[in-house]
Amino acid sequence: MSPALTVWVRGIGLWAPGMADWTTFRAIVRNEASPGEVTRPVADTLPANERRRAPESVLLAAAAAGQAVAMSGLSAADLACVFASGHGDQTITDYMCATLASAPAELSPIRFHNSVHNAPVGYWTIATHCHAASSAVSAATYSFGAGLLEAAMLAVADERDVLFAAYDIAGTGPLREMTACTGAFAASLVLSPHPHQGAARIDLTLVPGNIRDASLGDARMDGLAHSNPTGAGLRLMEALAQEQSLALRVATADSLDVHLDVEACR
Amino acid sequence: MPHPISPLAIRAFTATSALGRGLDAHAQALAAGRGGLTRNDFSSAPLDCWIGRVPGLEDEPVPEAFVSLDCRNNRLAWAGLRQDGFVGHVLAARERYGASRVAVLMGTSTASIGATEEGYRRLDDGHLPPELAFPALHTPHSLANFVASLFDLEGPCMTVATACSSSAKVFASAERMIRLGLVDAAVVGGVDTLCDSVLFGFNSLELVSPEPCRPFDAGRRGISIGEAAGFALLERLEAAPDAPRLVGYGESSDAHHMSTPHPEGLGAELALRDALARAGLAPADIDYINLHGTASMKNDEVEAALITRTFPATTRASSTKGFTGHTLGAAGMLEAAITLLAMREGRVPGNINAEAPDPNCGPQMAWSAEKRDVRIALSNSFGFGGNNACLAFAAAERLA
Numbered sequence: 287m288s289p290a291l292t293v294w295v296r297g298i299g300l301w302a303p304g305m306a307d308w309t310t311f312r313a314i315v316r317n318e319a320s321p322g323e324v325t326r327p328v329a330d331t332l333p334a335n336e337r338r339r340a341p342e343s344v345l346l347a348a349a350a351a352g353q354a355v356a357m358s359g360l361s362a363a364d365l366a367c368v369f370a371s372g373h374g375d376q377t378i379t380d381y382m383c384a385t386l387a388s389a390p391a392e393l394s395p396i397r398f399h400n401s402v403h404n405a406p407v408g409y410w411t412i413a414t415h416c417h418a419a420s421s422a423v424s425a426a427t428y429s430f431g432a433g434l435l436e437a438a439m440l441a442v443a444d445e446r447d448v449l450f451a452a453y454d455i456a457g458t459g460p461l462r463e464m465t466a467c468t469g470a471f472a473a474s475l476v477l478s479p480h481p482h483q484g485a486a487r488i489d490l491t492l493v494p495g496n497i498r499d500a501s502l503g504d505a506r507m508d509g510l511a512h513s514n515p516t517g518a519g520l521r522l523m524e525a526l527a528q529e530q531s532l533a534l535r536v537a538t539a540d541s542l543d544v545h546l547d548v549e550a551c552r
Numbered sequence: 553m554p555h556p557i558s559p560l561a562i563r564a565f566t567a568t569s570a571l572g573r574g575l576d577a578h579a580q581a582l583a584a585g586r587g588g589l590t591r592n593d594f595s596s597a598p599l600d601c602w603i604g605r606v607p608g609l610e611d612e613p614v615p616e617a618f619v620s621l622d623c624r625n626n627r628l629a630w631a632g633l634r635q636d637g638f639v640g641h642v643l644a645a646r647e648r649y650g651a652s653r654v655a656v657l658m659g660t661s662t663a664s665i666g667a668t669e670e671g672y673r674r675l676d677d678g679h680l681p682p683e684l685a686f687p688a689l690h691t692p693h694s695l696a697n698f699v700a701s702l703f704d705l706e707g708p709c710m711t712v713a714t715a716c717s718s719s720a721k722v723f724a725s726a727e728r729m730i731r732l733g734l735v736d737a738a739v740v741g742g743v744d745t746l747c748d749s750v751l752f753g754f755n756s757l758e759l760v761s762p763e764p765c766r767p768f769d770a771g772r773r774g775i776s777i778g779e780a781a782g783f784a785l786l787e788r789l790e791a792a793p794d795a796p797r798l799v800g801y802g803e804s805s806d807a808h809h810m811s812t813p814h815p816e817g818l819g820a821e822l823a824l825r826d827a828l829a830r831a832g833l834a835p836a837d838i839d840y841i842n843l844h845g846t847a848s849m850k851n852d853e854v855e856a857a858l859i860t861r862t863f864p865a866t867t868r869a870s871s872t873k874g875f876t877g878h879t880l881g882a883a884g885m886l887e888a889a890i891t892l893l894a895m896r897e898g899r900v901p902g903n904i905n906a907e908a909p910d911p912n913c914g915p916q917m918a919w920s921a922e923k924r925d926v927r928i929a930l931s932n933s934f935g936f937g938g939n940n941a942c943l944a945f946a947a948a949e950r951l952a
Binding site for chain 1: 651686689691692696697700707708715724725728732734748749752754755809810819822826935937939
């Protein structure tokens with residue numbers, strides 16, 4: 287067993303269909319509210335003109351990240367960033383592959399530069415004037431776990447606060463059958479290597495094995511968890527919403543989970 | 553400013569590109585000033601430009617057990633892994649530390665998107681054709697998954713996809729992971745292959761040169777796209793005290809624009825300062841810098857000015873993209889290997905194809921190969937989204 291990494295959760299953000307932000311999600315998890323209409327992610331950290339033309343992946347990631355940073359009270363400009371996504375912007379990938387198959391010379395330059403996996407973190411750093419290290423990672427199905435691990439490592443190794451944002455959108459076109467992504471979901475955490483009043487603590491430890499498809503015991507939440515790779519983070523988000531102290535596992539690779547000991551703030 | 557890090561041993565490294573397969577092929581081409589760019593013959597409707605292509609991949613499928621991951625990108629990975637005894641080094645590390653104590657951290661920009669493109673060209677009633685309908689092939693993680701599967705490694709496995717800084721940043725992730733005790737070794741690397749997405753994509757941005765790219769030439773006309781695979785095995789210093797070392801790295805964001813660099817090179821300079829601080833080095837300590845030097849108008853202007861204002865003339869600098877083309881997500885790793893090779897060979901690679909230097913260039917530029925002791929060196933990698941990385945390497949003797 288590897289040594290534990292300990293981080294404190296200073297900010298939380300989330301977007302899911304019918305749950306437009308963390309506050310709504312928290313109320314739903316606590317049986318204080320029901321899901322509402324599906325709304326466009328509110329990414330008010332981005333400037334209005336960027337927000338209007340941003341691809342869905344950028345809006346989604348920025349919506350969740352913006353909530354987490356706002357809750358943390360920290361300045362986004364000072365936060366190192368780790369953005370994680372299994373499949374990036376599948377709408378753009380579908381557009382690129384379809385256009386390249388039919389009329390390659392007509393490829394849109396803007397869609398091309400938005401097709402890079404780091405487009406959401408790129409737009410985020412531009413909008414927040416953030417010059418810190420920023421990364422965009424993937425581990426297919428295991429992207430949430432691998433990204434969370436990367437973010438926690440960066441926080442502990444460099445003793446700095448880190449913005450972690452995981453997101454995936456629904457698949458489009460023939461690609462959708464391969465990625466099996468049926469909907470959008472994003473979750474974001476501001477992780478600190480130092481204790482903070484009111485912040486939940488997470489101890490991360492690597493353990494062999496793969497938790498695979500553990501049920502959340504609720505059909506709607508199971509559906510959301512399986513809608514895309516970021517859904518693997520839903521159990522952790524539920525635990526944080528319920529302010530529960532508990533242990534859970536998230537897969538980071540085929541044969542490697544990260545065990546999370548979550549200690550609720552009291 | 554970050555704290556200095558403990559150096560890591562680079563027990564093994566290798567590179568495959570348009571210059572050939574393995575380190576010796578690269579050393580020979582670099583010493584001779586013999587570039588590998590050829591006229592574009594890739595895809596069904598080749599654009600009029602030059603490319604850095606690795607020949608033969610069409611006839612070299614990956615091992616049969618991995619057929620669901622067979623694509624040009626993983627073929628290049630497989631070809632690259634088999635050079636310089638690299639496979640043996642990875643197997644020995646697995647034996648030494650255990651499968652769960654070795655990480656696989658890969659950088660790529662487009663991974664196996666070429667297979668997705670091909671699937672869309674050959675749609676079967678609106679579906680990808682059966683021979684390409686493998687989910688593991690249609691994700692940015694296909695490369696890291698392939699490498700981990702090949703070696704049966706069970707440690708952390710992650711893809712960094714930050715465009716052209718991807719495979720430089722995996723060195724930073726590996727250092728953190730080893731320092732924190734999560735693993736004992738990391739296989740890092742980068743592979744990107746020629747595909748329509750990047751050829752037509754960069755062409756749509758009017759960044760592709762109609763002639764072989766000319767980094768740092770005043771009359772440069774843009775980039776030439778190449779493909780490459782490179783890998784390195786990182787371990788703690790004590791495990792391989794005679795190996796060359798990773799002594800620092802820097803990472804930063806421009807916060808300026810998605811596809812053009814900050815006009816004053818702010819992000820590039822922050823990454824450089826970050827790398828020097830972690831390495832405990834000053835600019836005057838640096839013998840050689842492998843520059844990002846894409847031959848795009850903006851990059852070279854900004855990067856040349858940064859080198860000119862920061863380093864003494866004793867620091868030698870060159871871009872090797874005139875040899876290999878811009879290998880995008882693989883560039884960080886390929887150029888790390890070229891930098892380590894400069895140390896091994898005692899020869900600074902020349903910056904080929906430039907005839908009239910960009911006026912921002914200073915006396916640091918090595919326009920042709922120079923026989924020279926290289927003990928401490930840097931490698932720059934900058935990507936779309938304003939994503940910057942700088943790696944610092946040292947020869948074994950430095951701290952002995």
